[in-house]
Amino acid sequence: MAFPSAPYDDDDNNGALLARESAGDNAPALSISEISALLKRTVEDRFGFVRVRGELSGVKRAASGHLYCSLKDENARLDGVMWRGNAQRLGFRPEDGAEVIATGKLTTYPGRSNYQLVIDRMEIAGEGALLALLAKLKARLEAEGLFDPARKKALPFLPRVIGVVTSPTGAVIRDILHRLSDRFPSRVIIWPVLVQGQGAGAQVANAVRGFSALPADGPIPRPDLLIVARGGGSIEDLWCFNEEDVVRAVADCTIPIISAVGHETDTTLCDFAADLRAPTPTAAAELAVPVQAELAAFVADLNARQRRALARQLSQAKERLEARSQRLPQPQTLLQGQAQRLDDLGERLRRALVHRTEIAGSQLARHAGALRPALLTARVDRERERLAARRLRPELLLQRIDHARGKVDALDRLRRSLDPKAPLQRGYVLVTAPDGHVVRTREDAAARPALRLEFADGTLDVVTEGTASVAAAPARPAPKPRPSARPPGQQELF
Structure with missing residues (x-):
């Protein structure tokens, strides 16, 4: 159905049900996506490059690596996002409460109808904010016990191998090597790292962990002592040694560490986590080895x-x-008494042997007269007679064997008489249920639907006709007792 069209009139159309567009109208209705795209282009064209100073809040690093946060002051809040590539190049770890200056561009996010700052670069807002961030990080790590003196390890007195984590091109490594060669020449292994700028903290932490992970018997000797060194500079130049990753790597290292970062007045969190702090890199070399x-x-x-x-x-x-x-007596005096005693004992031994020989000779002569062949022959004859009297007679053994055989035969007859299947050879039948239960009475057999009959040559399964037919069968008279065939006066064998 077609409705008549009417000219568009604002005053008359305030209460209209359908929206109408008149000819020549230059304000067509836009979709939500179209208005969002127009707004996004307008904001990005107008605020394509801005620098914003504010306090970080709600800092969150997503699993994708992107960094989400908010920048706020006393009266307003601005959402911000930093994509993964820029977030990885940050020279510090963003935390809630840190005052920063963020550089980027404003854009809109149509999904939530709000605007946000796409951050390209983020910096600490002045040295005061940097010191506040440092104090906050120090308090948190100290609360975890990373600076506890009980964790610190004693330095070896004379390390054979010394590992140095520093820049290979600076004056620091030359000062350390020169001082070590003057005091006590030792083997030095250098792990070259950046000590300033983007990525320096990660390289220092990886170097410390790499030295700690070296095996004791590997191709590269494991250092007995580590020196983390850098020359002096501003707090911004030394900031990589205040990063949490570096502090944790130094605290968890299994090798004693000397921290020699900056000059005597410079202090970093790495100094608190190390086992010993040296005021300068040269002093670290002096503390590492004694003077040869x-x-x-x-x-x-x-x-x-x-x-x-x-x-x-x-x-x-x-x-x-x-x-x-001088107080000892002469040796001859000590031996005179013992020599005299030896002579006396030798003479007594000679006389005793002669006397003992005479006594033994007389005893032998006395006993030799009593040994006559006739006495020995008579003794042998008596013993032979005793042996003949004690010999076993075959009749006794045969009598014992016959008696035992009779007992065995009687037990065998008893076994055959008690065998439940022996009557089957004489024509009897063994009646059992299918489950193996022996059926002994007629009532029990009538109550079962099937029976198994066991003959001498096998079994046969049968089906009963019912209880009625079985009950009608006349009962067989009980067998009369057999007369005993045992003669009077004879006892029962079993």
């Missing part, structure tokens, strides 16, 4: 003291030996 000349002099002094102590002990021992040797 001083050690040689000390060893020589100990050697001289040892020789003097041994000489003094030998002299004293010699004097005591001479004093005591």
Whole structure:
């Protein structure tokens, strides 16, 4: 159905049901997507490059690597997003409460009908804000116990291998090597890293973890001591040594670490986490090894003291030996009494042997007269008669065997008489139920639908006709007892 059209009139159309467009109208209705796109282009053209100062709030790093946050002041709040590529190049870790200056462009997000700042670069807003962020990070790490003195390890007295984490081209490594060669030449392994700028903190942390992960028997010797060093600079130049990743790597390292970052007045969080802080890189080398000349002099002094102590002990021992040797009697005097006793005992032994030989000879002569062949022959004859009297007679053994055989035969007859299947050979039948239960009465057989009959040559399954027909069968008279075939007076065998 077609409705008549009417000219468009604002005053007359205020209460109209359908929207109408008149000819020549220059304000057509836009879709939501169209108006959102127009608004997005307008905002981006007008605010294509802005620098915003504010306090970070709601900082969140997504799994994709993008960084989401809000910038706020006393009266307003602005949402911000930093894509992963720019977020990875940040020189610090954004945290809630940090005052920063963000550079980027404004854009709109049609999905939530709001606008946000796409951040290309983010910096700490001044040295005061940087120090506040540093104090906040230090308090948090200290609360976790990373700066606890109980965690610190003792430095080795004389490390054989020293690992150095620093820039390979700066003056720091030359100062360390020069000082080590002057004091005590040692093997040095350098892990080259950036000590300033973008990515320096990650390289330092990876170097410390890499030294700590070296095996003790690997191709690269494991250092006994580490030195993390850098020259002096501003707080911004030294900031990579305040990053949380570096501090945690130094605190978790299994090798003792000396932190030598900056000059004596410079302090970083790496200094608090290390086992020892050196005011300068040169001082770190001095703390790492002793002076070789001083050690040689000390060893020589100990050697001289040892020789003097041994000489003094030998002299004293010699004097005591001479004093005591003068009090000892002469050796001949000590042996005279023992020599006389030896002569006396030798003479007594000779006489005792002669006397014992005479006694044994007389005893032998007395007993030899009692040994006559006739006595021995008579003794042998008596023993032979006793042996013949004690020999076993075959009749006794046969009698015992016959008695035992009779008992075995009686037990075998009893076994055959008690065998439940023996009557089957004489024509009897064993009646059982299908489950193996033996059926002994007629009532039990009538109550079962099937029976199994076992004959001597096999079994046969049968089906009963019912309880009625079975009940009608006359009962067989009980068999009469057989007369005993046992003669009077004979006892029962079983």
